[in-house]
Amino acid sequence: MSDLEEPPQGVGVKRALARWNQELQRIRSPILRYGLSVACVVLALGLALALQHYQFRDVELPVLSLAIAIVTWYAGIGPSVLAILLSTTCFNYFFIEPVHSFAVSTKDLPYFFTFLAWAALVAWFSTVSRRIEEGLRLARDRLQTEVEHRAQRETEIRRLNRELAKRATDLDATNKDLESFAYSVSHDLRAPLRHLVAYSELLQKEASSSLDDKSRRYMQTILQSAKRMGNLIDDLLAFSRVGRAETQNNLVSLEQLVKEVVAELREETNGREVAWKIGALPVCYGDRSMLKLVLANLVSNAVKFTRMRARAEIEIGCVDEKNKHEVEMFVRDNGAGFDMQYVDKLFGVFQRLHLAEQFEGNGIGLATVQRIIHRHGGKVRAEGAVDQGATFYFSLPNAQDAVERIRHDHTGTHFGR
Amino acid sequence: MTTLGRILVVEDDPNDVELTLIALGEYHLANEVVVTRDGQQALDYLYCRGEFHTRSNENPAVMLLDLKLPRVDGLEVLQQIKTDESLKMIPVVVLTSSHEEKDKMRSYKFGVNAYVVKPVDFHEFVDAVKELGIFWAVVNEPPPGSMKKLP
Numbered sequence: 001m002s003d004l005e006e007p008p009q010g011v012g013v014k015r016a017l018a019r020w021n022q023e024l025q026r027i028r029s030p031i032l033r034y035g036l037s038v039a040c041v042v043l044a045l046g047l048a049l050a051l052q053h054y055q056f057r058d059v060e061l062p063v064l065s066l067a068i069a070i071v072t073w074y075a076g077i078g079p080s081v082l083a084i085l086l087s088t089t090c091f092n093y094f095f096i097e098p099v100h101s102f103a104v105s106t107k108d109l110p111y112f113f114t115f116l117a118w119a120a121l122v123a124w125f126s127t128v129s130r131r132i133e134e135g136l137r138l139a140r141d142r143l144q145t146e147v148e149h150r151a152q153r154e155t156e157i158r159r160l161n162r163e164l165a166k167r168a169t170d171l172d173a174t175n176k177d178l179e180s181f182a183y184s185v186s187h188d189l190r191a192p193l194r195h196l197v198a199y200s201e202l203l204q205k206e207a208s209s210s211l212d213d214k215s216r217r218y219m220q221t222i223l224q225s226a227k228r229m230g231n232l233i234d235d236l237l238a239f240s241r242v243g244r245a246e247t248q249n250n251l252v253s254l255e256q257l258v259k260e261v262v263a264e265l266r267e268e269t270n271g272r273e274v275a276w277k278i279g280a281l282p283v284c285y286g287d288r289s290m291l292k293l294v295l296a297n298l299v300s301n302a303v304k305f306t307r308m309r310a311r312a313e314i315e316i317g318c319v320d321e322k323n324k325h326e327v328e329m330f331v332r333d334n335g336a337g338f339d340m341q342y343v344d345k346l347f348g349v350f351q352r353l354h355l356a357e358q359f360e361g362n363g364i365g366l367a368t369v370q371r372i373i374h375r376h377g378g379k380v381r382a383e384g385a386v387d388q389g390a391t392f393y394f395s396l397p398n399a400q401d402a403v404e405r406i407r408h409d410h411t412g413t414h415f416g417r
Numbered sequence: 418m419t420t421l422g423r424i425l426v427v428e429d430d431p432n433d434v435e436l437t438l439i440a441l442g443e444y445h446l447a448n449e450v451v452v453t454r455d456g457q458q459a460l461d462y463l464y465c466r467g468e469f470h471t472r473s474n475e476n477p478a479v480m481l482l483d484l485k486l487p488r489v490d491g492l493e494v495l496q497q498i499k500t501d502e503s504l505k506m507i508p509v510v511v512l513t514s515s516h517e518e519k520d521k522m523r524s525y526k527f528g529v530n531a532y533v534v535k536p537v538d539f540h541e542f543v544d545a546v547k548e549l550g551i552f553w554a555v556v557n558e559p560p561p562g563s564m565k566k567l568p
Contacts, residue, residue: 183515183517187484187485187514188485188514190535190537191433193537194433194514194535194537194539195432195433195436198432199432201539201540202439226537227537230537234516234537241518
């Protein structure tokens with residue numbers, strides 16, 4: 001049993017030989033390789049002469065062949081040709097009658113050629129074998145590099161994955177913070193505000209008879225400001241909800257949505273001349289209530305900012321498509337417009353380009369529009385000029401594309417985030 | 418008989434308590450109100466224990482419940498009431514500042530009877546509370562075992 005457990009002694013020697021064999025084959029210097037060739041032939045010649053001296057017969061040929069084989073094996077094709085030439089010459093000079101001359105008698109010619117052919121064959125076999133081995137070695141080295149690369153890449157991927165997981169956790173934490181912040185605003189900020197309004201009104205009710213006009217106006221301002229702050233908080237919370245709410249994506253007919261939105265604005269457009277021009281609109285893939293909010297914001301803006309026109313013109317349509325992967329819609333009006341210099345501010349939260357006395361609003365509508373469209377994977381932009389009207393564009397991914405994409409990656413309700 | 422109330426208000430903010438009482442007072446319902454200041458006190462009232470152990474054990478006709486409360490919060494109180502055989506019939510109206518969908522969803526899941534967001538505008542607030550009081554304490558027929566309207 002014990003000899004099974006101990007490694008066989010031959011294995012160690014074999015390995016050492018294999019390594020030595022490989023090391024020798026790696027020799028690249030031509031001086032060493034040709035030197036090996038000459039040394040081998042000289043050694044073989046010495047051995048053959050010695051053997052002949054002790055009356056051993058006909059050993060010179062195998063000994064020289066051995067030398068040629070060794071040279072071919074370890075030094076390659078060039079040195080092997082040299083070895084063949086040298087050993088042929090030596091063989092001719094030392095062993096073929098007449099000895100010690102390079103003359104070859106006719107009867108020795110077949111013997112001589114057989115040796116030459118034999119030597120050439122050995123050289124050829126060795127070369128082929130060497131070439132195959134070389135190829136195998138190269139392949140093995142390539143494989144090894146490949147394996148190393150792959151291992152490296154795997155480590156890299158694992159590192160990136162860890163980083164990503166960490167970032168996701170961070171993001172989750174940030175989101176939770178944001179949510180609790182919004183929640184706290186919703187609960188805690190509103191309560192003192194309600195009290196401010198309520199007690200001011202109570203005060204107004206109880207003491208209005210004893211207050212002079214100036215004091216009454218102050219009271220009124222307190223009330224108005226508090227109410228305005230209430231509206232701001234509500235709008236801000238609504239805006240933050242747009243970012244957090246789960247979306248339910250379906251095929252949505254924008255044409256239908258525009259009809260609903262325009263109908264709902266009827267009250268505001270009553271008594272005004274508004275020329276509606278509603279073009280054909282596509283079916284999109286997205287959250288119906290959010291997309292409706294987008295249209296409601298844009299269209300009510302158009303209605304609001306055309307208030308001073310005798311005849312308001314509002315056009316809603318779809319831009320002719322060059323890009324097949326998205327559709328772009330627009331809402332155009334002939335209202336107050338804006339200076340293109342401030343176009344970057346247009347979609348910011350609480351950014352307003354007009355005075356509150358001119359046009360009411362909190363500056364949150366377009367920010368909401370942008371947020372919703374971004375969540376749907378689209379873009380928003382605007383064009384306009386002061387007093388020349390404005391055009392707001394929003395793009396959405398092609399419904400077909402979006403549906404395909406959903407089918408491919410099962411991200412369902414999270415599409416467009 | 419301060420412990421006999423047809424309307425149980427659970428509200429931690431003293432200003433809101435006062436405003437609610439003013440609003441209910443406009444319809445002369447204020448004297449039928451019991452105010453508890455947190456979830457624990459509300460549950461003590463409902464179970465007639467602690468400071469309320471002497472009260473007669475009829476259920477209130479309606480409960481106006483704030484969500485954000487010290488100690489035991491509104492949702493916990495709601496869950497407790499709606500899973501208790503003797504209390505689950507009490508109509509519970511959540512009266513809160515929160516517009517949050519999450520709060521609404523959870524309240525309705527626990528079986529709340531109504532969810533009212535306190536309006537910022539005082540007149541609207543008064544109207545809302547008044548209407549709640551009138552509807553639940555006067556118009557609505559409370560479940561058997563609740564306190565009857567005082568003559």
